[in-house]
Amino acid sequence: MSIDILFVKSVTGGSEAFFSSNQVNGYNLTRDVPLPSIPVLDSWIKYKGYTTDYFDLDRNGHDGLLEKANDADVIGFYLNFSVHFKVMDAVKRVKNRFPEKIVVIGGPSILDLKENFYNLSSSRFPLLVKEKVGLYADAIVYGDGEIALETILHHKDNPDEIGNLIDNDHESSWGIIYKDTKGKIHVSTKPGLVSELSLLPIPNHEIYKNLIPVAFVETSRGCPFGCPFCEMPDLSTSFRVKDRKQIITEIDYLQQIGINHVIITDPSIYPSNRMDMLSEIFAGRGMKWTGFAKPGLWNSSEPFYSKETLRKAKDSGCAVLFFGGESASEKTQKLYSKPKLEVLLEMEHRCKEVGLLSCWSFMILNPGETRQDVDRLINLVTEMEPGMCVFSPFLLMPNSEMDKHPKEYNLRITDPNYKLKAAELYAKFSSNAGAEKKEKIGHMIEKYPRLMRFLLKLRMHKVNYFECIETGFGLSDGAFEMLRVESTLNRNTNIQVGKSHYHLLIEMAAAEG
Template sequence: MKILLINPPSENELLGNNPSIIEEERGYNPPLGILYIAGYLERHTDFHVEVLDTQAEEIGYDRLGSIIRSKLPDVVGITTMTFTLIDVIKVVDLVKSVCPHTRVVLGGPHVHIYPEETITLPGVDFLVLGEGEISFKELAENIDNKTRLKSIPGLVFQENGRVINTGSRPLNDDLDSLPFPARHLTPIQKYRSLMAKRTPITTMFTSRGCPYRCTFCDRPHLGKSFRARSALNVVDEMEACVKLGIREFLIYDDTFTIDRQRVIDVCNEITRRRLNIGWDIRARVNNIDRELLKKLKEANCERIHYGVESGNPEILRILNKGITVDRVRTTFKETKDAGISVLAYFMIGCPKETRKEIMETIAFARELKPDFAHITIFTPFPATEIYKTGLKDGIIKHDFWKEFARNPKKGFQPPCWQEHFTREEIQELLVYAYKSFYTRPSYILKRLTHIRSPGEFIRMARAGLKVFGMRS
């Protein structure tokens, strides 16, 4: 059996009103979801597995159809998020037009939230819910036996016009048992980041599930139970990547520092093996301290991403962040004192927020002086508590996301929280926020003094031009 796993183009991605300034979120990053599935299939089956990362390969729709036809896959798997749904559907249409008998399987957070709506989209044969490695493998092995498929958890399909949903598969508690993502099936040298000191880069997950209850965030397909890989397993993957020529890692765990001892063990193991690498993590300001920062620095952790979100205590309470502005100040100072760079995430246009609170957040960003600030317009994502509250209270007039999932159309704009601002007003504030942070002479001078190569200068210059050229 030939299996082709596709990371779809992003030509129609729903970016909403948030311009891409910090490109580490929008650059070429390995599609870890399908790479985990590819690695699992390679270890446990004899199937011929290929990965097509159209974004890294810069493959548009003008070429994609002929590439799919040349490969003649029996099964195509496509990673699916709500924001990429239009492109996913275009890929599905292409697959069915050039290879009508190929089975199309969608997986990812969108299909987990909206299984009924997704399985009825034209050309979609199967959905894989939740963590997909085992379910995808068992689906592929039994794809022509619908009686058997009904007993495999984590699948959705149709039979005689009736939707069959076998329910979610229990979460995998033994993440060390999973093979590493099949990075060798991707164009490794093409993955990069604006902030990285080295190329190529890769992303990693060392855990799954987030126990925190921020009202604006939800990853239902991964659950709320924190499940972590062992320190040895994590560093084994890093060492395997080094052998592929990769020395820069972006750890994409929601919160890397939940298990303090595991962080220390990872750092000790990197140091013991003398790995010449650099890496970034995501952390909360309230579960990190000076000793941990020292350990991270010794293991050459170069940057920490903190979700600050707001400079106003009441907005932080509404978002259920569980942090204080004073703790943010303390942690940022301690991180800088340790010699580790900081990226800070902020949102504007949150529930109950007025211009006063937004200006407090913008001023707070300047006060903290992170190396990078990623500022977005608050978007109520599907399945989040805030989205449900917005519908209940009438701030969100109708279920935008469900309607889009049922009938995705090009040109759809993700909703913002229009309680005190129009979309145009909040866009103007976003432009002001970015310019007030990035166009400060002190910031520009600092960034220029930290540039280490002509390539980095070019990347920084491009990002700077984006900020200067922003329009509301």
């Protein structure tokens, strides 16, 4: 029986850097994690009268994919740079076997590339031929995917009509980049946007049978803040929320199908009364939930959430809240419009007072920062002593304000083509991921810091696509300092370093089955 669209799942990647064990209660923690977007898109497409199917590439492999794809008119892939090569290999196999079928790719990595996606290449043989693997995709979707996918399905029998819609800036084509049958690329300059979230049906979380029983739930889309380092600046111009009734309906449904662990995907639970609303919705259900929280604002001396709000969250089943601390430099905090250090300390103090676990994230060697600032960060985190903490080197993100105006942020881009190399660079960078590998490298840094700094810089020389004008520090310097921070905190504190709220909830859900 023919179906309209087949959704293909592949792991989001990077999980191996956080899990010390790969197996919990029969679940594989790097393979059996659901993806947030597929249940949402599946429900929307069915709501619009089309038929769908789902395929797990990680569990069933390429042969199973080709068998499934035979029955579909459109095949949709989710792409993240951490699984870039695996997904693009699958795309190539599908397109070679079924050239008449429409292959669509979406996901967060698309925002970095847009039409440049078609120029992506990978080595067919080491150091020999480069093949433009991006050309195997017919359409690319960025932004909200619902209406864009609906448009592609509506015109699947005459897909070149999609190009005409894009050329005329028709609203139904927003968020689509399409390569027509003659090879011409049509680019929509506006991201896909569902303006009224009340139009969305309940996501089909039952699609993920046999995966870890955890659900990703969005109570809003977009972001009310405009962080200059964010790779998705359009988020700050399109903040939309779901109402209380809509959220209750989805949580009721999750309980009915036996899912009791929820990750709120909103970039920030904002404003603070929405934290109270979520606590009221989850109260008395016996569920566990987590989400991204905001510690405060630069121009305020008070944390964003009161002690009573945090206590209500804890009592309702909130297992942990994730806070973006960003830096231990007041200068950097002001640059990013982030809270003063005293606010970070007070927010952590309030969490401890109500018994709520926290996870904090910080970036290492932001523009203008020195190794002394890194030492201050170690001291700050040691004083805060949160339950968990995650770190990353500062990254100049494509399409961010810092990327568009690097000199204003004390930065120099040394490789203007870095966006096209991002997938390959990410693969090399993540090859050193994994809890065990990072622990070994940390020990080596403690014993031989100068040697390890040199070796890391040598290994990552192609990854250094930017540097700070003032200090000369680049990505490899940030990576070294990150490993030094993690090693120091692991040795001197009881903080779970490198583990986030996201991974804690996944482990809890897997353990409880």
